[in-house]
Amino acid sequence: MLLVALFALVSTTVSAQFYKPKRVAITEVVDKSGEMAEGTKTFIRSALTDAITNSEGYVGFATICFVSLEVDFDKTGNISSSTLTYVEKQEGDYILVSEVTPLDKRTVLLNARIVSVSDGKIVSSSSVRTVADIDCLRSACNQLCFKLVGAI
Amino acid sequence: MSRRLYTLFLCLAMLFPNIAKAQDFNIFAKQRVVIADIIDMNDRPLSDAIKSVVRTNIIEECTNSDDFEVYEVNMDDIRQQIIADGQTPSFANICKAIGSSADYINFTSIKASASTIGSRNVTIFITCSLYRIGTASEILVHSEEAEPNSEAISAATSNLVAKLIGTKPKTSARKYKAYVIDARVRR
Numbered sequence: 364m365l366l367v368a369l370f371a372l373v374s375t376t377v378s379a380q381f382y383k384p385k386r387v388a389i390t391e392v393v394d395k396s397g398e399m400a401e402g403t404k405t406f407i408r409s410a411l412t413d414a415i416t417n418s419e420g421y422v423g424f425a426t427i428c429f430v431s432l433e434v435d436f437d438k439t440g441n442i443s444s445s446t447l448t449y450v451e452k453q454e455g456d457y458i459l460v461s462e463v464t465p466l467d468k469r470t471v472l473l474n475a476r477i478v479s480v481s482d483g484k485i486v487s488s489s490s491v492r493t494v495a496d497i498d499c500l501r502s503a504c505n506q507l508c509f510k511l512v513g514a515i
Numbered sequence: 516m517s518r519r520l521y522t523l524f525l526c527l528a529m530l531f532p533n534i535a536k537a538q539d540f541n542i543f544a545k546q547r548v549v550i551a552d553i554i555d556m557n558d559r560p561l562s563d564a565i566k567s568v569v570r571t572n573i574i575e576e577c578t579n580s581d582d583f584e585v586y587e588v589n590m591d592d593i594r595q596q597i598i599a600d601g602q603t604p605s606f607a608n609i610c611k612a613i614g615s616s617a618d619y620i621n622f623t624s625i626k627a628s629a630s631t632i633g634s635r636n637v638t639i640f641i642t643c644s645l646y647r648i649g650t651a652s653e654i655l656v657h658s659e660e661a662e663p664n665s666e667a668i669s670a671a672t673s674n675l676v677a678k679l680i681g682t683k684p685k686t687s688a689r690k691y692k693a694y695v696i697d698a699r700v701r702r
Contacts, residue, residue, distance in 0.1 A: 395563040434591065443589035464567045466665050474571040478587045483616070485585040488578040490571055
């Protein structure tokens with residue numbers, strides 16, 4: 364009886380450790396061309412946050428302003444070690460850096476990479492080509508998150 | 516007896532890759548690489564979209580490969596730190612600043628055959644150079660040509676990364692030296 368109770372206690376503790384959701388900080392969307400509308404970029408960021416949060420074992424949060432932490436972040440998408448340390452202090456496990464590139468008048472290339480805050484390693488990277496309207500963008504963000512989270 | 520031997524062999528087979536990784540044996544450990552920003556060699560710079568497609572595709576191909584793992588390094592930040600320390604941001608100093616956090620740094624340059632991208636028969640030359648951070652020396656150079664559209668550029672960068680993986684040095688410093696000579700001869 365005592366053994367069963369001990370086993371139940373250990374398994375609960377172990378499962379709690381395994382099922383602790385990983386926190387992913389979603390950055391502002393990088394647009395090197397400067398041609399994308401602010402509304403579209405905001406939409407992509409929130410769609411990515413939703414998609415990450417709806418992935419099992421992950422929670423997305425978009426409360427950190429990366430533009431204020433990094434010089435020209437919206438044009439470069441580069442993350443320095445001080446920003447990684449800052450996000451780690453905010454109890455983040457990963458950073459999702461997304462980038463939108465207009466290919467022609469209708470099509471955009473949506474790219475995202477997940478960076479581990481502990482060592483700066485890019486754990487997964489993927490891109491999706493899509494039409495730049497709201498429905499297609501949401502579907503592309505879901506597809507992108509599915510690929511990224513599946514690769515971790 | 517044979518079952519015990521089998522179990523022992525299985526345990527060793529399971530443990531060996533982990534030991535090798537911990538000891539940094541190159542046959543199992545991935546090469547840690549930093550992807551620098553794209554260098555535009557044209558008089559009239561190409562569109563940021565092209566450069567963005569090249570860089571993101573290289574990051575994606577390297578990250579998803581079995582040979583490389585990519586690390587996030589802000590080169591501008593490193594340059595500023597070197598200047599703040601009163602030194603010149605030379606390549607050797609950049610390599611020293613990156614230090615042991617990566618093994619290689621990849622520089623990619625792009626050059627168009629004609630300055631007006633809208634014109635016909637324009638070819639874009641993409642060149643990837645892999646440098647070893649420990650010695651600040653160039654070890655591999657590969658080039659690809661592409662038409663100025665995103666599909667062709669993606670395919671060319673995928674080929675480039677495949678070439679880098681196919682010819683990357685695997686073991687000793689003596690081999691790295693051989694590659695340096697080889698790369699210079701090819702030029």
